[in-house]
Amino acid sequence: MEKMKVAIIGAGISGASIARALSRYENLEVHLIEKAPDVSWGVSKANTALIHGGYDDDPEKYPMRAKLCIRGNRLWHQWVKELEIPHVWNGALIVATKEEDFDELEKLLERGRKNNVPDMRIVDREELFRLEPKLTREAIGALWVPIVGQIDPIIAVIALIENAVVNGVKTHLETEVRGIKVENGEVKGVETNNSFIEADIIINAAGLYADEIARIVGIDYFEIHPRKGEYWIFDDDVPGPKRVLFPTPTPISKGIIVTTEIFGHLMIGPNAQDLLPKEKGNLATTREGLEQVWEGAKKLWPQLPPRSKVIRTFAGLRPEPTGGDFIIKAEEEVWGFINVAGIRSPGLTSAPAIAYEVAGIIERDLGIEMKEKSKWNPYRREITRFFMMTPEQVNEAVKKNPSYGKIVCHCNSVSEGDVLEAIERMKFIGVKTPSIDSVKFRTRATAGTCQGSFCRARIVQLLAREYGVEPWKITLKGRGSEIGIGDVKVFLRRDT
Ligand SMILES: Cc1cc2nc3c(=O)[nH]c(=O)nc-3n(C[C@H](O)[C@H](O)[C@H](O)COP(=O)(O)OP(=O)(O)OC[C@H]3O[C@@H](n4cnc5c(N)ncnc54)[C@H](O)[C@@H]3O)c2cc1C
Secondary structure, X not given: OOOEXXXXXXXXXXXXXXXXXXXXXXXXXXXXXXXXXXXXXXXXXXXXXXXXXXXXXXXXOOHHHHHHHHHXXXXXXXXXXXXXXXXXXXXXXXXXXXXXXXXXXXXXXXXXXXXXXXXOEEEEHHHHHHHOOOOOOOOOEEEEEOOOEEEOHHHHHHHHHHHHHHOOOEEEOOOOEEEEEEEXXXXXXXXXXXXXXXXXXXXXXXXHHHHHHHHHOOOOXXXXXXXXXXXXXXXXXXXXXXXXXXXXXXXXXXXXXXEEOOOOOEEEEOOOEEOOOXXXXXXXXXXXXXXXXXXXXXXXXXXXXXXXXXXXXXXXXXXXXXXXXXXXXXXXXXXXXXXXXXXXXXXXXXXXXXXXXXXXXXXXXXXXXXXXOOOOOOOOOOOOOHHHOOHHHHHHHHXXXXXXXXXXXXXXXXXXXXXXXXXXXXXXXXXXXXXXXXXXXXXXXXXXXXXXXXXXXXXXXXXXXXHOXXXXXXXXXXXXOEOOOOOOOHHHHOOO
16 A cells, blocks of 8 residues: 655654654554654743643634643543553642632633533632642632643653654654755655655644744745743752642733642743744743742742752743644645644643644545554553652562662662663664753653752763763763763873
8 A cells, every 4th residue: 555654843742642643544654853862852841731721712712722722631631541641630720819800710711611621610718728728828719620630741742752653653853854845736755954754744843943844835924933931840848739720810821830740849930921033942041030930929829938949940932823823734835734833832731632633634634535553552651660669569670670779860769770761762762862861851860859960970871881872972962962072081091
């Protein structure tokens, strides 16, 4: 059978979800192309990681967002199980501190009902404090949305791609799309920094850069500008809330959120600062932005700890499109070119639904009959995590493989066995340039209180050994961030 070749540009949550969904069809040959050395290093790396409830997108103004968010939420309930993605379904409270806030909460409740969000209701002060005892005493009620949850967004992308590769998807990392070949109004393939990849269908899921990819084929009706959001993360002995806490929203932002992220750290953020389209690489945190986040969070969670308890601050960039809604469509001017652009929040939540939307577009708008594989594997096993094992499981694991008995990262209890498994999985999806961040995102080594001061050197040794390269060629996050300049002690070892 002749297969249609599909090239997906971008291995973030959108591209990864699409790759997995399309790996189900035997008449498609799917190529996932990513310019970074590893997957999920774009927008999908740094965000609030919420699986939103779908109540705040106005279906009149943003029909795609409104439709796909609630569908995505439902699909994630299934996908996190199939792919063993770390998650928690702890629900959200949108908190009122003034009587007028209830007008806005009523509007959200009404909108949520229109978008088919189940089980939402307004709770009074008494019930609110039962749900979240340590909330600010100024709170007078809230909108309770039990279907909201949190996932690990980077592991989610990794899991989707591991599963897609098992089902036949080919990855091309460190491969930057620089051109697109179009003949007689049809796409023919992508030109990259290192090869030409033939394609009958091209899916543009390039995040912040989706407008630039679209312009290559002459589509310029939208532009993407970054909207920065900044965060603080605290040490794991700082108590955080049980639920995701939102203030009552304003027209431009859902507000500063207070939450305990899935690995138990109190996290506050984000703010919303619009940048120019050319500032797509500006991930710097700012003093003013972080102060704004701190002040915003204090209104919901007055017992913020001293700043000595902060382990990290970071920023993410939302890809804000012209018009504000997701742009997901087959472009008529260029047959085979599908835009998945402007995937701003709630893009993480919507990703599984975006993937099925794209499969529908291929079938309906491009007229391609999709044939399901008789054998498609929906499952993927989570990486072994020493810190989650019972003492019996540790004994068992060490008996089989002694490297599980050697702790590499003491802050987060990550064993050498965890790191070696991470490296094996990096190679499985095609990571060519070994980096500490790739290990960090898979295992949480270097992400604890000491932020890698203790374990980084050991991880470098393991990466160097497993990839067969000199230790100083190991990078922090891809080429240009090598951790050394060469064998600096060579002179001390000379025989003279
Ligand atoms: C501050 C903030 C908070 C957010 N909070 C939430 C939330 O709580 N819940 C939620 O649902 N959503 C949230 N979002 C939105 C969500 O993070 C995004 O919608 C989602 O991650 C977008 O994923 P993507 O795959 O479309 O883009 P990306 O993750 O950016 O993936 C695109 C990929 O394309 C690659 N690429 C670009 N150009 C090229 C090229 N020329 N060649 C090859 N590869 C290329 C990039 O390297 C990148 O890896 C938030 C976003 C931010 C910034």
